[in-house]
Amino acid sequence: MGKKIGIIGLGTIGSYLKERIESSDKFELAFILDVDKTKATVSSLDKTNLSKIDLVVECASAEAVKEYAAKVLEKTDLMILSSSALAEKNLEEKITVARKKFGTKLFIPSGAIIGLDGIVAVKEQLESVELVTRKNPKGFGRNDKKETVLFEGNARKAAMLYPKNVNVAATLALNGIGFEKTRAKIISDPKCTANTHTVTAKGKFGAFHIKVAALPSKNPKTSGIAALSAWRKINEILLGRSLD
Ligand SMILES: NC(=O)c1ccc[n+]([C@@H]2O[C@H](COP(=O)([O-])OP(=O)(O)OC[C@H]3O[C@@H](n4cnc5c(N)ncnc54)[C@H](O)[C@@H]3O)[C@@H](O)[C@H]2O)c1
Known part of the structure; x- marks a missing residue:
């Protein structure tokens, strides 16, 4: 069984x-x-x-x-x-x-993100986590003709305003320094063909960057x-x- x-x-x-x-x-x-x-x-x-x-x-x-x-x-x-x-x-x-x-x-x-093991490993020394999420307007159900910043602020507000698009911000916050201290910027970009997430993590340990360019699945909001x-x-x- x-x-x-x-x-x-x-x-x-x-x-x-x-x-x-x-x-x-x-x-x-x-x-x-x-x-x-x-x-x-x-x-x-x-x-x-x-x-x-x-x-x-x-x-x-x-x-x-x-x-x-x-x-x-x-x-x-x-x-x-x-x-x-x-x-x-x-x-x-x-x-x-x-x-x-x-x-x-x-x-x-x-x-939709990678490198969470790294975030968890350095958690006790982590001082800042910044996420920039860039998706095609379709992923936001929008029709922007040029790059548009939809949101900039903490992960809590980002997740509440765009629950279907920024699970990544919440996942990072829950595994790292929490919803208030994790920063998120969300960009709708008509040139974007992949869902791109760029994370910059800094702390006493030093710094690292994570960049994911994931192709959307059947659901344009969801990365494969x-x-x-x-x-x-x-x-x-x-x-x-x-x-x-
Ligand atoms: N953690 C991540 O990085 C990450 C990445 C991609 C998607 N997601 C999330 O995963 C979830 C699923 O994504 P998907 O692309 O498969 O979505 P989808 O829209 O393709 O499918 C969702 C399914 O759930 C059903 N459903 C919705 N609300 C329900 C409810 N209250 N009770 C029972 N069934 C319900 C729908 O009928 C549908 O069949 C979404 O919430 C999405 O935001 C998270």
Whole structure:
């Protein structure tokens, strides 16, 4: 019997994960929950469908994190892709209370960014983290004809204003120096063909730069590497895989 996984959100990322899970003998797809009833195998989450599940993966929306995260963590571990949801202080607190009370774990994959291991490694010496995200206007549902700065400020405001586009800011904040101190600049650029994230991290350790130019997936807001990182993380969590 493979490790049992439940998926919340069968969109671009969820469909990729479903395919990988179903073609592996190490995993078993336990349920799919989606607002689109034609995709779902369950209509809600309760003690019955959450029992004996090894991991629930949220790849739906910030709303889904609000709705289901604490409920899942009462029963089992959870991995979330919509990390921007945690910019809401009350929700982050509720989730922390639930996982501490029930001894469950919350995982956040690197998603559209790379180098999170570096951020975590230098965390205690980290003094500043700056992110510049540049996407084609389509990714923001806009029609800008020239480069337009949409936002400049802290990661909390960035994640609340652009929850579908700056999960990267939230992921960096949660793994590094927090939502207030992490800075984010969001640019809509018609010349952009890849979703580009540039991170500058500085501190007592020195400095490093991370630059990712990831091709968008079917969903122009979502970089293809997000699904790959989610699949990799599932393998690490459930099989303890390090090197293949
Ligand atoms: N962490 C990262 O770096 C990163 C990168 C890319 C995408 N994401 C996030 O991952 C999530 C999934 O991305 P995607 O491209 O697969 O999205 P998508 O739009 O292709 O699919 C989302 C699916 O979730 C379902 N859904 C939405 N809200 C729901 C809810 N409240 N309850 C149940 N189902 C719900 C939709 O019906 C859809 O089937 C998004 O929130 C996106 O912002 C994060």
